[in-house]
Amino acid sequence: MPIDYTIKLNPQLSPFSFLYGIAVRFRNQLFDWGILPSEEYDIPVICVGNIAVGGTGKTPHTEYIIRLLQPRYKNKIAVLSRGYKRKTSGYILANEQTKSRDIGDEPYQIKQKFPQIQVAVDANRRRGIQHLLKLPEEIRPEIILLDDGFQHRYVTPSLNIVLTDYHRLMYLDKLMPVGRLREPKSGIRRADVIIVTKCASDIKPIDFRIIEDHIKVVAHQTVFFTTVRYGEIKPVFSKNALPWVKRDIRKNDDVLVVSGIASPDGFIREIKRYSNQVTTLTFPDHHTFSTKDIEKIKNTFEQFSSLEKLIIVTEKDAARLRDMTNIPDMIKKRLYYQPIMVDFIGKNRTRFDELIKEHILTFSKNKK
Incomplete structure (x- = not known):
């Protein structure tokens, strides 16, 4: 490079x-x-x-x-x-x-x-x-x-x-x-x-x-x-999650990538290695998600036709999302984060x- x-x-x-x-x-x-x-x-x-x-x-x-x-x-x-x-x-x-x-x-x-x-x-x-x-x-x-x-x-x-x-x-x-x-x-x-x-x-x-x-x-x-x-994706809400692991993501699965970090390009590129159908929603760094944001995520996600669709966020976003009490169960079940190491x-x-x-x-x- x-x-x-x-x-x-x-x-x-x-x-x-x-x-x-x-x-x-x-x-x-x-x-x-x-x-x-x-x-x-x-x-x-x-x-x-x-x-x-x-x-x-x-x-x-x-x-x-x-x-x-x-x-x-x-x-x-x-x-x-x-x-x-x-x-x-x-x-x-x-x-x-x-x-x-x-x-x-x-x-x-x-x-x-x-x-x-x-x-x-x-x-x-x-x-x-x-x-x-x-x-x-x-x-x-x-x-x-x-x-x-x-x-x-x-x-x-x-x-x-x-x-x-x-x-x-x-x-x-x-x-x-x-x-x-x-x-x-x-x-x-x-x-x-x-x-x-x-x-x-x-x-x-x-x-x-x-x-x-x-x-x-x-x-x-x-x-x-x-x-x-990048490690295997993990559920943000363990109790609600479906049994997904990273290797099960198929090229035709619908994936919504949500990020509130300063430089999301590398994260987005990584997810696109596994799916050809990636939609992105980006927010400012350290973004505090609001009810309106959750609604936007939900509405975008509901437009996907794949039965095995999912949402992937960064580790930092997962930390903030765990604090929220108004995330619908259908979102929690499909909400995963991407851990990273160096x-x-x-x-x-x-x-x-x-x-x-x-x-x-x-x-x-x-x-x-």
Whole structure:
């Protein structure tokens, strides 16, 4: 797959981008000078963030790190997120009764997959970490994964991981609102690890080298590449579901794909591999589904003639839909979600695991 150098920009908004850049650079400089405080901690705080708005794959990469560390650290891992678009405020520690609307769809998804670990939300990351470190000893975290905290510079992570989407590489992008960059490209220098996400599985070695050259990594940085791996579809409402599995989707089945994520193209392409009759309904990222939306989904679905028709949503959408009480049973029976995971590819594909484990061990030794 060739690298796309034609990402959509809004050059007419350049004056606003210029002013935004001045403000962001000045703020970063205040942290660099020590005028604005940044706090360090006695346990590893690993930040998984990005330099642009939009979906770069932070949640599946966070989940990858949890899977990597959980065999050793069990329930001593915590994830701290802002909890984007939740209906609450302040610090909340998730439990079995917590809903998506309480903590946001991504933290909810993580808690559902990894119920043993601690998942908390707080827009004030310092306060959130302080709360986590005051938990009882038996569940107090030894490692904190900071979700989307690269620009939250009041916390100094022990390791900064920054993601950039292969289809919208950060060095081809521009500051908001011309492009999607949250801060100037020079901000990438704060990263210890850079991951190029959503690569094609058959990406060529020359593309690896081109991207690494353009990123212009410095001595302390390592670049990795990942691709998305899709799992078998699973029912959103297990009690109501029909006995479907992914391999049973036939080319002539009617499939309604519903997505409320930033970059749904890859998800839609995956479903089209299995069915020739795919209809799509797309909503904004982190969309809160309304009664009107459910009615639109129902009306679209009822127009399909196939007896084995079904609806497939993303994992994040499934998290929000589970909160809803007004979804008709006929929709619940046919409502499935597509889980995703990430695989590391390229020459450094095995190095990432070693790097994370080495970082934690080295950090712990240095703090003793």
